Amino acid sequence: MSRTPATLLPFARHALADLRAQAPLVQCITNSVVVNTTANALLAVGAAPAMVDIPEEAEEFAAAASGLLVNLGTPGAEHRAAMHAAVAGAGRAGTPWVLDPVAVGTLPVRTTLATALCAAGPTVIRGNASEILAVAGAGSGGRGVDATEDAESASGAAATLAARTGAVVAVSGPVDVLTDGRDTIRIHNGHPLLTRITGGGCALGAIIAAFTATDTDRLATTAAAVLTYTVAAEIAAERAGSPGGFAVALLDALSTVDGSDLAARAVLS
16 A cells, blocks of 8 residues: 555554554564663553563464564574574464664674575564665665664665565664655654664664554554654653653653654654
């Protein structure tokens, strides 16, 4: 379905309400730095986190979950095995899953892993501009987890990657760029403090996975997730202007943000 900014806003409002009514179960195989942050973000927005990352359990659990996050932040051997197992289970059961290719490009283990996981058919690929360019084969990666390119510069590569993999590609930045290879949506919400706390992008990946449970229109559910998260970030920044306070305020804002906040603040193009 073709989506425009005019149709996305009412969709996002309904998707947020549906998420809270459903409380989708989201399996997270994520990096050790952000496990607590990611779980709390999911709980705050209304989802149920499950940090099931043991290889012997991951496949079975992914088949039963509402959504799956695979985050490459700290890809130790056991984590890598769990990722492959979970993706197999998700594929078998039709569970939507999000790939977050953290710091790919310059680091060989995670870059090879990202390539293999992309071939397994993720529902959504979310990363910063440098990560998306690297996964698409159009760049060499950023500076660790930090982007050295802006989201707009990665928009063409993101569309190509989406067309090649069948995934929605979400490029995070001051303006978020989302594409399914046909339609492209830009979300102009958010706040710079998201880059001053640990796990800002990782939590977004998990929330995107939660929103996939609300509808089969993957571009629209991804946009609803990004809009909800970035509007919550704006609300949090108004309550707390420093990184430490912002981290707490973001959880509070995720728990209270609603359709009226989205309608009042959304800037889409």
